[in-house]
Amino acid sequence: MSSQQTQRSTVDEATVEALKQRSEAAFTRVFREFEKPVYSLAYRILNSEAEALDVMQDTFVLAFRRISQFRGGHFWSWLRTIAVNQALTQLRRQRRRPALAPLGEAMDPPERQAAAGVALDLSAAFARLGDQTRAVLWLYDVEGYSHQEIARLFDRSESFSKTQVSRAHKQLREWLAADDEENACPNLNNLPARA
Amino acid sequence: MRLADLPELAPPEDRLAAVLAQTRDKTANAEAGGRRWLTPLALAASVMLAVGLLTLQGMDQRAQADPLAPWMSYSEQLEAQLEILRPASRVLHGHRAVAITTLQQEVAQIDEALANPLPPAVQEQLWIARTAALNDLVAVHAAAATYPTPDAARDPVVTLQPPLAVSTARIEL
Numbered sequence: 001m002s003s004q005q006t007q008r009s010t011v012d013e014a015t016v017e018a019l020k021q022r023s024e025a026a027f028t029r030v031f032r033e034f035e036k037p038v039y040s041l042a043y044r045i046l047n048s049e050a051e052a053l054d055v056m057q058d059t060f061v062l063a064f065r066r067i068s069q070f071r072g073g074h075f076w077s078w079l080r081t082i083a084v085n086q087a088l089t090q091l092r093r094q095r096r097r098p099a100l101a102p103l104g105e106a107m108d109p110p111e112r113q114a115a116a117g118v119a120l121d122l123s124a125a126f127a128r129l130g131d132q133t134r135a136v137l138w139l140y141d142v143e144g145y146s147h148q149e150i151a152r153l154f155d156r157s158e159s160f161s162k163t164q165v166s167r168a169h170k171q172l173r174e175w176l177a178a179d180d181e182e183n184a185c186p187n188l189n190n191l192p193a194r195a
Numbered sequence: 196m197r198l199a200d201l202p203e204l205a206p207p208e209d210r211l212a213a214v215l216a217q218t219r220d221k222t223a224n225a226e227a228g229g230r231r232w233l234t235p236l237a238l239a240a241s242v243m244l245a246v247g248l249l250t251l252q253g254m255d256q257r258a259q260a261d262p263l264a265p266w267m268s269y270s271e272q273l274e275a276q277l278e279i280l281r282p283a284s285r286v287l288h289g290h291r292a293v294a295i296t297t298l299q300q301e302v303a304q305i306d307e308a309l310a311n312p313l314p315p316a317v318q319e320q321l322w323i324a325r326t327a328a329l330n331d332l333v334a335v336h337a338a339a340a341t342y343p344t345p346d347a348a349r350d351p352v353v354t355l356q357p358p359l360a361v362s363t364a365r366i367e368l
Contacts, residue, residue: 024215031211039206049207057210061217089337093276123201142199153341 011075019067027064034076035060038083041143045087045135047127055090059083080143088153091131125175129168136164262315266322273329280336294335301328 011019011030018026038059043052059082070078126134136154139145140161145153150161305325309318 022218024219027215027218028211031214035210036203036205040203043204044201053206053208053210056206057213057217060210060214064214064218085338085341088341092337092340093279122198126198126201138198141197155340 031060041083042087044138051090055086059086125172133164133168137168140165262319263322266326270326273333276333291339298328298332
């Protein structure tokens with residue numbers, strides 16, 4: 001689980017009850033509380049501002065519509081499940097670009113801006129990964145999904161997930177190391193390796 | 196630097212109003228009994244047309260078309276999504292299969308009703324119902340493609356709406 005998630009506040013019972021009573025004030029409060037994490041998650045998976053916005057919107061509409069199904073516990077975990085489903089569905093729907101698209105192509109800001117300059121930071125390198133690889137890596141490294149859970153999400157084997165993560169780490173290391181050599185840019189060698 | 200340390204991104208557009216509007220629409224439908232009443236409505240409209248109880252005074256086809264256009268367009272988009280999702284999804288679980296069959300029957304019944312000339316308000320309700328049913332079909336197929344086995348804790352689609360009671364519903368307008 002990422003540090004962002006552990007710091008994220010949950011939704012108290014009164015707010016959940018207000019959501020179930022269709023209180024627009026509660027909808028607004030929860031939307032404002034979670035719009036950034038939901039959008040960020042969708043953007044990291046989809047690498048598209050427009051698609052991430054649509055997924056964010058659909059996620060909240062679905063969540064508010066299905067709030068009666070929330071059985072307590074961590075609201076973010078529940079909301080995130082919906083967001084991940086929506087994002088992966090969107091990923092499947094669209095004809096996505098092939099893995100390792102050339103830098104500067106098919107990228108949305110800020111990745112395109114980063115690519116236009118000399119420096120290749122972690123965010124831009126991550127955006128350069130293929131769609132499926134990027135989604136798997138984000139779910140594993142940041143959202144804390146297990147290989148088994150990822151395998152189920154993608155209807156593939158655990159080996160698929162492990163391979164995607166391993167290759168992505170290797171690829172990112174290479175890109176960032178090359179960039180580091182060219183630009184003497186510090187602090188980019190320490191790539192994610194989840195325990 | 197780790198991926199988890201990348202900063203959260205702020206949405207470039209405020210979608211709160213859109214979310215509230217959509218939630219309001221869905222809430223209104225839910226309070227009216229969800230789509231359960233709409234299939235009987237479709238059937239009732241057909242029956243009433245057949246026996247001449249429902250009059251169609253001064254209906255201008257061109258004037259009707261405009262308010263329906265967004266629903267028709269959205270329906271088309273959803274059908275296109277279904278074409279993509281159907282081969283990818285595995286509808287193995289009984290609950291999902293029942294939900295899909297029921298939704299498909301609902302769409303078919305609505306289509307039958309829409310084949311008749313109807314007042315604009317009824318047409319609009321039927322197109323909304325059709326869009327809602329297709330939207331749920333997309334959601335079920337997407338869930339089936341994502342999770343071979345439904346899981347109440349993480350599958351927000353199938354566990355939420357029990358199969359609709361179509362044939363046993365009372366027909367009321």
